Amino acid sequence: MELDGKVAIVTGSGRGLGLGYARALAAAGAVVVVNDLDPAVVRAAVDDITKAGGTATGVPAAVGDTPAAERLVGAAVRDFGRLDVLVTNAGILRDRVLWKMTDDDFDEVVRVHLRGTFTCARAAAIRMREQGDGGRLILVGSPAGQRGNFGQTNYAAAKAGIAAMARTWALELAKARITVNAVVPVAATEMTRTIPAFAPVIEESERTGRPLPAWVRRDAGLGTVDDVTGLVTFLASDAAAGVTGQAIGIGGDRLALWSHPAEKTVAFTDGGWTAEAIAAQWPAGIGAEPETYGIPAPPVPES
Numbered sequence: 001m002e003l004d005g006k007v008a009i010v011t012g013s014g015r016g017l018g019l020g021y022a023r024a025l026a027a028a029g030a031v032v033v034v035n036d037l038d039p040a041v042v043r044a045a046v047d048d049i050t051k052a053g054g055t056a057t058g059v060p061a062a063v064g065d066t067p068a069a070e071r072l073v074g075a076a077v078r079d080f081g082r083l084d085v086l087v088t089n090a091g092i093l094r095d096r097v098l099w100k101m102t103d104d105d106f107d108e109v110v111r112v113h114l115r116g117t118f119t120c121a122r123a124a125a126i127r128m129r130e131q132g133d134g135g136r137l138i139l140v141g142s143p144a145g146q147r148g149n150f151g152q153t154n155y156a157a158a159k160a161g162i163a164a165m166a167r168t169w170a171l172e173l174a175k176a177r178i179t180v181n182a183v184v185p186v187a188a189t190e191m192t193r194t195i196p197a198f199a200p201v202i203e204e205s206e207r208t209g210r211p212l213p214a215w216v217r218r219d220a221g222l223g224t225v226d227d228v229t230g231l232v233t234f235l236a237s238d239a240a241a242g243v244t245g246q247a248i249g250i251g252g253d254r255l256a257l258w259s260h261p262a263e264k265t266v267a268f269t270d271g272g273w274t275a276e277a278i279a280a281q282w283p284a285g286i287g288a289e290p291e292t293y294g295i296p297a298p299p300v301p302e303s
């Protein structure tokens with residue numbers, strides 16, 4: 001896939017999936033603005049991309065507030081003259097069950113993921129609209145945001161909000177030919193390697209050099225960072241000019257289009273619904289097949 005002449009920002013690209021996206025975009029010909037918290041980590045990522053024959057510049061900054069977003073877009077324009085692609089990947093976890101989650105746990109996760117996506121996308125959209133020749137906003141969701149997940153009040157709320165922003169911005173930016181999609185990735189990184197169902201197979205795969213087993217790659221849709229990057233490169237490319245407003249899952253051998261929330265069953269009554277009428281209608285009516293919630297447990301095979 002050809003991205004020559006395109007300029008991309010990837011937030012949180014010092015390691016993990018973000019570094020994978022930055023490397024893949026650079027390998028396809030884009031020039032990349034690398035961002036992360038630690039200047040030494042940013043420098044190492046820029047060196048890594050440069051050694052592989054790519055072009056990158058680094059902006060250490062804590063994504064969340066407007067000045068960081070403006071510094072990132074400013075660096076793309078100052079160093080490379082324009083901005084074509086933004087990948088809002090930076091993220092943290094502060095997992096706790098609801099009754100133990102502190103205000104700081106909630107605010108910090110929302111600040112980096114939800115506010116960081118908003119401030120960076122707004123700065124990018126302003127620049128792309130000025131340029132007048134389209135663009136790509138590639139947001140990062142999560143299965144937790146699509147379904148809810150135990151211990152992840154803050155993270156699930158932020159990621160669900162990001163999917164909602166993708167649909168909203170796809171509407172608002174359509175006329176400017178700026179596409180907006182949410183990637184819903186799953187990959188073995190520092191963030192996921194400690195999930196109990198996956199930890200032993202990831203460790204064995206790394207120790208032996210053998211690929212993850214098919215039940216992990218296909219059924220659980222979990223693989224390596226490199227398994228995920230192709231979707232971001234595709235979305236950044238001219239081939240994806242008509243793809244917008246979508247939440248797209250990728251991981252291991254799996255590529256999926258997520259459904260958007262829609263009314264599943266509907267009932268009507270003349271004059272509106274009383275509590276008693278809803279209670280009578282519910283069991284055999286719209287409540288007969290309730291929706292699932294939570295990420296299904298991985299299909300661990302019998303050993």
Ligand SMILES: NC(=O)c1ccc[n+]([C@@H]2O[C@H](COP(=O)([O-])OP(=O)(O)OC[C@H]3O[C@@H](n4cnc5c(N)ncnc54)[C@H](O)[C@@H]3O)[C@@H](O)[C@H]2O)c1
Binds near residue numbers: 061062089185190191
């Ligand atoms: N790994 C998965 O399976 C998975 C699944 C769903 C969603 N995601 C999402 O993908 C993204 C990357 O995840 P990962 O697994 O590579 O995680 P990771 O922890 O390996 O990498 C995240 C990077 O973001 C950086 N970062 C954190 N806060 C930042 C901030 N305020 N400003 C700039 N950089 C910041 C970190 O320093 C780190 O380098 C996250 O948004 C995550 O929620 C990952």
